[in-house]
Amino acid sequence: xxxxxxxxxxxxxxxxxxxxxxxxxxxxxxxxxxxxxxxxxxxxxxxxxxxxxxxxxxxxxxxxxxxxxxxxxxxxxxxxxxxxxxxxxxxxxxxxxxxxxxxxxxxxxxxxxxxxxxxxxxxxxxxxxxxxxxxxxxxxxxxxxxxxxxxxxxxxxxxxxxxxxxxxxxxxxxxxxxxxxxxxxxxxxxxxxxxxxxxxxxxxxxxxxxxxxxxxxxxxxxxxxxxxxxxxxxxxxxxxxxxxxxxxxxxxxxxxxxxxxxxxxxxxxxxxxxxxxxxxxxxxxxxxxxxxxxxxxxxxxxxxxxxxxxxxxxxxxxxxxxxxxxxxxxxxxxxxxxxxxxxxxxxxxxxxxxxxxxxxxxxxxxxxxxxxxxxxxxxxxxxxxxxxxxxxxxxxxxxxxxxxxxxxxxxxxxxxxxxxxxxxxxxxxxxxxxxxxxxxxxxxxxxxxxxxxxxxxxxxxxxxxxxxxxxxxxxxxxxxxxxxxxxxxxxxxxxxxxxxxxxxxxxxxxxxxxxxxxxxxxxxxxxxxxxxxxxxxxxxxxxxxxxxxxxxxxxxxxxxxxxxxxxxxxxxxxxxxxxxxxxxxxxxxxxxxxxxxxxxxxxxxxxxxxxxxxxxxxxxxxxxxx
Numbered sequence: 001x002x003x004x005x006x007x008x009x010x011x012x013x014x015x016x017x018x019x020x021x022x023x024x025x026x027x028x029x030x031x032x033x034x035x036x037x038x039x040x041x042x043x044x045x046x047x048x049x050x051x052x053x054x055x056x057x058x059x060x061x062x063x064x065x066x067x068x069x070x071x072x073x074x075x076x077x078x079x080x081x082x083x084x085x086x087x088x089x090x091x092x093x094x095x096x097x098x099x100x101x102x103x104x105x106x107x108x109x110x111x112x113x114x115x116x117x118x119x120x121x122x123x124x125x126x127x128x129x130x131x132x133x134x135x136x137x138x139x140x141x142x143x144x145x146x147x148x149x150x151x152x153x154x155x156x157x158x159x160x161x162x163x164x165x166x167x168x169x170x171x172x173x174x175x176x177x178x179x180x181x182x183x184x185x186x187x188x189x190x191x192x193x194x195x196x197x198x199x200x201x202x203x204x205x206x207x208x209x210x211x212x213x214x215x216x217x218x219x220x221x222x223x224x225x226x227x228x229x230x231x232x233x234x235x236x237x238x239x240x241x242x243x244x245x246x247x248x249x250x251x252x253x254x255x256x257x258x259x260x261x262x263x264x265x266x267x268x269x270x271x272x273x274x275x276x277x278x279x280x281x282x283x284x285x286x287x288x289x290x291x292x293x294x295x296x297x298x299x300x301x302x303x304x305x306x307x308x309x310x311x312x313x314x315x316x317x318x319x320x321x322x323x324x325x326x327x328x329x330x331x332x333x334x335x336x337x338x339x340x341x342x343x344x345x346x347x348x349x350x351x352x353x354x355x356x357x358x359x360x361x362x363x364x365x366x367x368x369x370x371x372x373x374x375x376x377x378x379x380x381x382x383x384x385x386x387x388x389x390x391x392x393x394x395x396x397x398x399x400x401x402x403x404x405x406x407x408x409x410x411x412x413x414x415x416x417x418x419x420x421x422x423x424x425x426x427x428x429x430x431x432x433x434x435x436x437x438x439x440x441x442x443x444x445x446x447x448x449x450x451x452x453x454x455x456x457x458x459x460x461x462x463x464x465x466x467x468x469x470x471x472x473x474x475x476x477x478x479x480x481x482x483x484x485x486x487x488x489x490x491x492x493x494x495x496x497x498x499x500x501x502x503x504x505x506x507x508x509x510x511x512x513x514x515x516x517x518x519x520x521x522x523x524x525x526x527x528x529x530x531x532x533x534x535x536x537x538x539x540x541x542x543x544x545x546x547x548x549x550x551x552x553x554x555x556x557x558x559x560x561x562x563x564x565x566x567x568x569x570x571x572x573x574x575x576x577x578x579x580x581x582x583x584x585x586x587x588x589x590x591x592x593x594x595x596x597x598x599x600x601x602x603x604x605x606x607x608x609x610x611x612x613x614x615x616x617x618x619x620x621x622x623x624x625x626x
Contacts, residue, residue, distance in 0.1 A: 029063065031065065033085070034089070040070065044066075048088070052064035075093070076093065086249055086261065093153065094292075103249070104248055108121055109280055109283060110283060121287055122243060123206065124156065124237040125161040125204055126237050127161050127201075128224045139225060142199070143176075147199065152181050160240075186203045189202070202238075208235075321429075364389065422441060480504070481500055484500065494534065499537040500537075500538045506600075527614070528559065528560035537558075541553040549622075552619065554617070555617045563610065564610055571606060572604065574588055604617065
């Protein structure tokens with residue numbers, strides 16, 4: 001009975017205490033501390049909330065709460081709206097907040113080293129890569145590499161390293177192949193470098209050692225570039241040092257209350273639970289942040305960010321070569337467009353004239369049929385008119401073809417000027433341009449030469465149509481062997497098994513048939529490269545039993561990459577290429593083949609499948625006695 005009474009009394013006392021605590025908590029004023037969470041929100045709150053709880057115990061009547069921000073810009077926007085009483089952020093962000101919103105530091109963090117617990121109030125950045133990267137040993141080796149930093153507005157995780165890279169001739173925004181950011185999380189950068197996702201990265205000092213101490217990484221897996229040897233800090237680093245993070249009050253927070261908070265921080269014991277949770281020793285009076293201010297001025301960021309006009313001026317200064325090349329290409333493109341437009345208009349006018357002539361011819365023929373019985377007397381006269389119209393039409397066709405040939409020929413002059421001046425520019429600026437710029441200029445020269453080759457192919461196609469036709473017995477087997485020998489001499493590295501049938505003959509123009517075979521064999525050679533065993537076969541299909549068959553069917557077969565039969569109707573059209581970018585060529589070769597076959601009265605077609613080779617068939621008049 002007595003035990004029951006005692007338990008009831010204890011329960012009553014505990015209830016009274018709980019009510020008292022609840023009343024105290026309800027009456028406590030909430031003090032909000034904005035925190036730059038460079039390890040992620042959850043981890044950062046677990047580190048720094050014990051410090052806030054320490055302040056709550058030291059200043060009764062106040063409840064200090066940590067509010068984390070992983071991104072600087074979001075934190076700064078919240079501070080600008082006065083949503084907090086204090087802010088704990090990196091040194092550069094503090095200087096910007098000080099100049100923009102009157103934020104004032106009341107204490108500076110005293111960090112500690114690993115092992116012996118050395119105290120220090122400075123930190124920097126560490127730039128590192130994987131230990132097995134023999135191609136990266138200094139800052140200059142980072143040119144053309146991929147790089148990751150913590151946050152574009154982060155101080156230790158980017159801006160300190162940025163300044164150091166610029167001081168050693170590396171502009172990260174220009175010289176890196178790719179510059180990326182980890183969204184404010186330091187560990188993400190370390191893991192990205194370790195896993196080979198990027199070539200190198202940077203974090204603030206102490207991150208590598210603390211991750212290694214927690215067993216997350218192995219220090220020997222990394223190589224620090226230009227390791228520092230400052231006595232003020234034991235952590236590996238690659239840059240000069242700057243004051244540690246400040247604890248600052250916002251402008252609306254009273255100075256008297258801020259002094260109480262500062263006093264509480266200064267007397268925080270080094271062995272306290274709050275210090276142990278965040279792995280630091282304590283707090284000191286505010287440090288001098290002038291060095292941080294100079295860094296922001298040097299980089300022209302934060303409160304010293306330049307105007308839009310100044311940015312454009314700087315971009316023009318740094319990248320004038322690219323702008324010049326772009327202007328040259330733009331002007332060249334406009335000129336080419338004007339020439340093509342003029343050519344199209346003239347071709348359209350010529351086509352309309354031809355259509356009109358054809359219509360008139362049809363009308364004349366219709367009239368001739370209607371009045372033929374009554375106008376036999378004038379038949380000879382009408383035939384003369386028809387012959388004249390036919391001659392005029394043929395003359396128009398020849399004139400149009402000659403005009404197209406002339407236009408294509410005249411295109412060489414501006415194209416030759418573009419290539420020549422680009423080559424002169426390349427010679428005069430060899431030592432002034434870096435590798436990417438020289439490569440861009442060489443691309444202009446290469447594109448001009450390719451266009452010249454294309455014009456040559458167009459002229460060759462026109463010449464085939466206009467050339468005189470000389471009919472003889474042509475030894476196709478001999479021509480194929482000569483072409484094969486020439487191809488083998490041009491590229492001795494590709495071994496081809498040539499299978500050329502004997503006694504292949506046709507009746508036609510030997511020069512044109514030679515052009516036909518050169519294009520087909522060159523095509524088979526080009527699209528068979530990469531095969532271990534290359535086979536190119538030239539033969540004739542068995543002759544049909546019909547004795548009056550005037551044409552023989554020949555074929556050229558290869559075991560190359562082949563093509564999709566869906567596009568079989570396109571391959572003989574000029575400039576239609578099924579394998580763009582993979583193989584050289586202008587897209588005129590097969591159109592030339594078709595033109596030669598048509599001049600002989602034959603036909604050409606192709607069969608193939610992807611990765612299963614292709615066969616091109618063509619018919620030519622039989623050789624006399626064949």
